Amino acid sequence: MEILHFSPSSSISTIIHRPRRKIMALRDSIKTQMNLITTESVSSFRFCPCGRRHFIGAAMTSMPFLPISPSHASTSTEDLKRLRPPKPDWYEEFFAWSMNSEVESYEKEVSDYKMKLFDNLVGKAEKVLEIGIGTGPNFKYYTDIPNVSVIGIDPNAKMESYARKSATEAGLKPEEFTFVHALGESIxxxxxxxxAVVGTLVLCSVTDVTQTLKEIKRILRPGGIYIFIEHVAAEDGTFLRLVQTVLDPLQQVVADGCHLTRHTGESILEARFNGGADVKKTSLSRLAYISSHVYGVAYN
Ligand SMILES: C[S@@+](CC[C@H](N)C(=O)[O-])C[C@H]1O[C@@H](n2cnc3c(N)ncnc32)[C@H](O)[C@@H]1O
Incomplete structure (x- = not known):
């Protein structure tokens, strides 16, 4: 971070002794520096200067004291509308509440898988992005990662309060977690x-799996790690697959766009991560029609 040494008070005392044009130049420079300092202090991630300023605006919702205009959030709103048509507030609230209430038994069943997956990040990852963070069931796994800072993106803004609570309960400091209202398709x-990028039960819900995987590859540094666990379509020709096919349209309506018949493991392999991907299949016994899962690690 380049601008750590900026001090508003020392700059102001310097201004007093300068002619007007220099003062204006200095004022602009101070403004720029304050914005940079602000965005850097949201987290230590590098922000995209290419018109993705909505990230900054979105971060503002959790840090309202920062001197950045909320109008920077407009691009995000456009992207969200284009890629994921807005849903009524009550629906988003209900889905967030139900995810929060129902998550416990699922989490018990997958905890061994998640522990092994998150082990891959210990000592190798500090800046982590979680796509579709939801209510934040993964925070307990982040606490073993030294110096971790997590950005969680989710298009459902109602997830934020649940995710914040989970982060606090897991022992993360407020500055170690930033919630951003955004999509996997446009990170x-x-x-x-x-x-590192973390994705759990999210590629079932994104609108465009291929585009989301492209974005994951784009934002990962060379050698960066993507860990995932996702529910997927059961084997072709099985009774379970038939049930999934029948229930799929209903599931999309009641579970905020979740698909039951995606071949997510194949999609991850087809994304061709530079360092390859290790995709494993498993069947979780207690999960009825979402029992088929893939999990694993991909290397950028
Ligand atoms: C089934 S929930 C899983 C939440 C959390 N990852 C977990 O493991 O409990 C799916 C999440 O993906 C989010 N989501 C839906 N569409 C998305 C998209 N296009 N990009 C990112 N997240 C999305 C939903 O809002 C929801 O929080």
């Missing part, structure tokens, strides 16, 4: 700016 971060 408001610079290229190669994070060490």
């Amino acid at each position: 408001p971060l610079e290229d190669a700016s994070v060490d």
